[in-house]
Amino acid sequence: MTKADIDAAFVEFERVQKSYDGVTLVVKDLNLSLPKGEFLTMLGPSGSGKTTCLMMLAGFETATHGEIRLAGRPINNIPPHKRGIGMVFQNYALFPHMSVAENLAFPLEVRKLDKAEREAKVMRALDMVQMGKFGGRRPAQLSGGQQQRVALARALVFEPELVLMDEPLGALDKQLREHMQFEIKRIADRLGITVVYVTHDQTEALTMSDRVAVFDDGRIQQLATPDELYERPLNSFVAQFIGENNTLTGVVTEIKGETCNVKLDSGDIIDAKPVNVTKVGDRTKVSIRPERVEFNKARLRPDAHTLKAEVLEFIYMGDIFRTRLRVAGHDDFVVKTRNASDQVRLQPGTTIDIGWMPEDCRALDA
C-alpha cells in the first residue's frame, strides 16, 4: 500500500480482531481500507463476521485488538453517538412512539439545530426518498418499503459522510428489494457519501457495490469489484459463494504457463487455468461458470480436452435454458445457454461432449 493510498483512505481497519467469549475469534485479522465516496459491501454467510465488523465501525462493539480509523482518526474509544455515522438497521428501528417527521428530527434535535432548520432538513430528506407526504404518520402506519425509505432518510438527514447499512432490504419482497437497491445506489451516488453495506444476498452485493468484501470464517476472502469477483474468484469459497458455479475435483498433472491439465477423480483430463495451484500433484477444485461451458465442438480449440456428459434435465427459463448434466460422476453439473434462435435444446437421456476455454476454468484450492 502506498503512502497516497493511506492518505486517501477514509475508513480503515488495521489488524482488527474480535472475540466475544475469549475463546474463539469472530473476526480474525481484518485489514480493510476504503476511500471516500466508495460503496463497499460486506458479503458473507451468517456468522462470517461481517455484521460484527459493521458494529465495530458503528461503535456498538469494541475491537478486541487492532485499530479502526475514520478519516485518519482512530475511533476505537469514541462512543457511537460522537462518531457521526449514519446507520440503517435491519428492522429499520424507527421509533414507534414518534411520527415520521419526529423520527427524522431526532438526530437534528440532539445536535441542537433550531426549529426552522430542522424542519427544512427533514422535509428535504423526506422528499429525497419520496416520502414528503408521510411526515405526520406513525411508523406502524407505513408499509415495509415506506419504513425502509424513512429509515434511509433518517440515517441521511444529519448529513453524515459515512452511512452503514445492516441488511436493510432483508424484510422486503423481491420486486421492492430490487427497486430499493437502485434507489439506495442512486442516492448514495448523488450525495457522494461513503457506504458500508452488509448483506448475505450476493445479487444485491453485485448490483450495488463499487467493491465487495467477501467474508468467511472471520476473514475477508476476497476484496474486489463485482466483475472481478465473479469472473476471477481467488479461491473456491468465493467461486462457490458468488453466482452459480460448477465444481470438479482432481489433481494437477501438468502446468504450462497460463494453462494446466487436471486429472479428475473420475480419470478424465481437463484444461484449466492455474490460480492457486503451484505444482504438479496439488489437489484442486476447478470452478467453471455454467454459461462458459461449451458443447458446440466447433467453438472449442482443436486441442481442447472434452468430457462426456449425460443430459439429465432440461429446464426452460425464458431468457435462458438451464440444463443439468452428469459429468465425471457429478450429477449436479449445470449448463446455461442463451435462448437464441439457433440454440440447441438438449434432450434428457442423450450424451454429449462438453468443453471450455482453459481461462474459464479456474483451478483453485482444494
Added chain:
Amino acid sequence: MTDATQETSGPIVAADGRPLRQSLNRALRRQKIRALLLIAPLLAFIMVSFVIPIGDMLFRSVENQIVPETLPRTTALLGDWDPDLGEPPPEAVFAAFYTDLVLAEERKLHTRLGSRLNYENSGVASLFRATGRDVGRFDTDIYTDQLVAAVPDLEDGAKWAGWMAEPPVRDALPQTADAYDGWAQMVAEVHNADPVTRQPADFVFAALYRDLAAGAAPPPPLDVDVGGFETVSIRDQFAASDPKWLDTGVWRTMRAYAGPLTNGYFLNAVDMMKSADGPRVRPENERIYLTLFLRTMKMSLVITGLCILLGYPVAWILANLPLRSANLLMILVLLPFWTSLLVRTSAWKILLQQQGVINDLLVGIGLVGDGSRLELINNSTGTIIAMTHILLPFMILPLYSVMKTIPPSYLRAAKSLGANDWTAFWRVYFPQSAPGVGAGSILVFILAIGYYITPELVGGTKGVFISNRIAFHISSSLNWGLAAALGTILLVMVLVLYWAYDKLVGIDNVKLGG
C-alpha cells in the same frame, strides 16, 4: 362484540330475503349461548360468593332499617319536632316512644338499637339499656287501675280482643288500637300466648286514656269520662329514669336517623356528621378518616414511586441479560412470592426494630449513635419499607415483560443518530417502556391502597392505612355500616383513579406483556 351501526342506503338482505343483520344475529346466537354456558359455572360461583355478598355489604353503608322498624311510632312523630328550640319533644312523642320502647324491650331489640345509635352519639347505648330496665315499671299503672275501676270488663283479654276487632271502636280509639295490635303481636310472638287470655299491658291502657282524654267517643262501655282521672307525665317518667331524656341530644340523633336509608355512615367516613342544619364537619379532635384516606393515598404513592425507582433498573437488567442469567435473577425476584406474606412482614419486624439487625449494623459501623437508634418500625417508615419490598415484584414483572419486547436496536439507532446515553434512554427507551411503568404502577398502587396486614404489623399508629380502620370496624367495633361506607369510598377512589389514568394515559397503553 362490536355493534357498529352502519349507515347503508337500504337494508342488505341475505339469500333467503331476511335482513342480513338479522340472519347474522341468528347465526351468532348459538355461539353466544355456548360461550355463556361455558362461563356459567364460574359466573354463578362469582355471583354467589363474591358479587352478592359485596353488594350486600355495600348496601349496609346506607341501610338504616333498625331505627324506623324498632321505633315506628316515635320516628313518625319526631319529624314534627324542632330540635333547635332547645326543648325536649312534646309529651305525645314521649308517649309514642314509651309504646315503642316497651315493645322493643320485650323483644330485646332496644339494646341493638342503642348500639346502633351509639355509633352516632356515644352514651345512647347505656341510656337505652338502663331505661329499658325501668320502662316496665313506669307509673302508668294508675291508668290501668282507674280504667278497670270504671269498666271492670277491661281486665278481660277476651273482651279486649272483641272490642279491638270492631271497626267503630278502632276508628274512635286509634292510639289504643295501634298499641293493642303491637301488644297482641308481641304476646303471640314473644310469650307464645294467646292475647285473649291476658290483660293488656299498662301502655295499652295509657293509650286508651290518651284517646279518651283527647275527646274520643267510642261506643259503650268504653266511653269512660276520664275528666277526673289522676294523670302521670310519661316525660317525667323518662326523666326520672335518666335525666338525659330531657336533653335534646338523644332525640336529635333519633330524629336524624329516622329514615330507612341514611347518609350518616358516609358522612362519618369523611369526618362529618348529621345535624339539624344538614351535614357539618366534625370538631377537629374527632376527625380521623380523612387523615387516614390521605395518608393511605400519600403512602401508596410513595410506595409506588419507590417501586418504580427500585424496580426499573432491575427489570432493565433482566430484560437485557442472556436468558440463562435472566432466569436465575427472575427466580430471585419471584422468591418473595413463595414465602408467606406474614413471614416476610414478621421478618421486617425483626430487621427494623430499634434493637434489630439494621439498627445494630448502623450502630456497629458507627453511622448512628447507640443512643439515637433509628425508629424504623411502628411508624410510616416501617410501612413504606416493608410494603415496597413486598410489592416490588408486581412492578418488576410488568416492566420486564414490556422491556423484553423492546429490541436493543432502538437504543443503538438513537445513539447512531447522535444521542448520548441519557437522551437515548429518555427519549427512545423510556417512552416505550412507559406502558410497563403504567401497568406496574396501577397494580402496585391499587394493591397498596387496600393493603392491610403489613401496615397492621409494622405500621404502629402512624403507619396504618384506611383498611386497618375498616378491619377494626368489621371485627372490633362491629360498626359494619361505617366499615361498608369506608370500603365503598375506597372502591370508588380506586375506580376514579383508574378512570383518570385511562383519560390521561389510556388504558390501551397498559401492557402486562407481549
